[in-house]
Amino acid sequence: MRLLAFTASILACAVLAAGCNGDESSGGALESSLAYVPPNTPFAVAIDTDVEGDQYQSLDEVIGRFPSGDSLGRMLQDQIEQGAGGVSYEDDVRPLLGNPFVVSATDPASFIDESEDEDFVAAIQVADTDALDELIAKTEAREDGEVAGATVFEDDGTVFAVEDEMVVFAGTRELLEDALERADGDDHLDVDTFERSLEGLPEQALARIYVELQSLLEQEPGGEAARQVQWIAALRTLGMTASATDDAVEVEFNLRTDGGELSDEDLPLASGDEAAQVVRIPGEVGFGLRDPSQVIAFFESTFQTLDPAGYGEYETGKRAISQRFDIDVEEDLFGQLTGDLSVSAAVNGEFGVRAEVEDPEAFGRTVERVAQALPQLGAGLGVTDIAPRGDLFEARLADGGRFVFGVADGVFVAGSNAARARAMASQQPEDVSGANGSLVVSADAEQVALQVLRQVAPELGLGGIFGGGLFARPLDELNGSVATSADGMRGSFSLTVD
Secondary structure (H helix, E strand, O other): OHHHHHHHHHHHHHHHOOOOOOOOOHHHHHHHHHOOOOOOOOEEEEEOOOOOOHHHHHHHHHHOOOOOHHHHHHHHHHHHHHOOOOOOHHHHHHHHOOOOEEEEEOOHHHHHOOOOOOOEEEEEEOOOHHHHHHHHHHHOOEEEEEEOOEEEEEEOOEEEEEEOOEEEEEOOHHHHHHHHHHOOOOOOOOHHHHHHHOOOOOOOOOEEEEEEHHHHHHHOOOHHHHOOOHHHHOEEEEEEEEEEEOOEEEEEEEEEEOHHHOOHHHOOOOOEOOOOOEOOOOOEEEEEEEOHHHHHHHHHHHHHHHOHHHHHHHHHHHHHHHHHHOOOHHHHHHHHOOOEEEEEEEOOOOEEEEEOOOOHHHHHHHHHHHHHHHHHHOHHHOEEEEEEEOOEEEEEEOOOOEEEEEEEOOEEEEEOOHHHHHHHHHOOOEOOOOOOOOEEEEEEHHHHHHHHHHHHHHHHOOOHHHHOOOOOOOEEEEEEEEEEEOOEEEEEEEEEEO
16 A cells, blocks of 8 residues: 555655656657556546646746745655655656556546545556666565466555566456456557547646547446437536646646537537636726627537426416516526626625626616515525615515626626625626636635635634735736537636746
8 A cells, every 4th residue: 555655645745846757759659658558548648747848847837936846855755755664756756757647536536535445556667677676675565476477566556567677557457467468459448549538738737638528428327318418418528637837736638529419509509719807906807708608508408308296387477477567588588698798706705697688778667577576486595585685676585685786887797785786787897818718717816815815814823924825925817718529618718826
């Protein structure tokens, strides 16, 4: 167990410490490690361990801008070594690193939750086989036979195998033997399939993740029913990367669908690269959504497919509203929401919403009728009462909460209180630099972090660089966006530092 735990720990250690011997042949090393992964695995991640490479040098630049950032790596190394039975990161582990460490799981849930099942296979091509032999000897792992030319070891309940420069770990002996025999044939996850899921994403990254979405759905209890939804049935792979530059940490993804049978109406978000705008309020996170009516239509279509009976009740409710309050929910309410929807959310739970509507005057009349209907039809939402607040309405909830909504200055607004709702009416949404697509997020990361620290630091007894805000000072911007088409979704999120 010590060898597996220590090998996993060095990956975290590499994030915060530089100085190892890299290997320029990481492409072939990736292919060699993927050979142990089942072809139908729903999940595989390749983690960069070349801490002398550009990615870790850039990450070191980012971490070094934070107070005490330069010492975090050394502290983590010391903690690992103290629990590793005399194993030294510098002498015993560093010489092994440089190539991708590949981890896969047939059942990802068992890999990340607290289940006793350990359903994983992991492999790495080490850079120094002599150092590997010395590490195995130091941990006193016991030889336990041979499988497919590889020597199997057992170390305090953990099994792993070594064949030349390859080290393979698995959750059970059976999984390990399957992996070793798999590598001798062609029935495994191939590098072309892995790379295809990551098309258009950075080739150099700290972590590169492959997800086979249909395999993942097969393991979910409601997966078969979910595939009745056309867009879900069209899902193929999800590729993700986490990478670093000298002044940012970035996460990008590419979700691929088989778009041959899909139309724009089948998509969960409005299609196209045109970016939604965002309301930016200091200390809050802003979200922008272009054409929210598309999201509503996708929800209704999915609801109808997955729960016909429940959807029937939902439609009955809409007809009752129409007959009693003279509201056509589709045209007068949902159909008006074709502009941008902006949301600003604070750390303490307060929020504001701003939505552009096609006909503000007509929508205002609709909102008035909705306000009349909510106390009778809003039981499912916990609404107990509606009270006028000037040109707005305040909804009171059974749990004591409340929110405000209405039309002000020609836009629909809502908020945790009247002041917030009216403030959103006067705010002008802004473009976010580099954003593409109908979903956009933006925030001043330093101000948001300060709000978080001010809220949690006293409760946790934190002071110094945390309570004083020094830890947040290097943070700059948090921006991201998602673009959707029949062929999938592309998204990127970036956290920059000063």
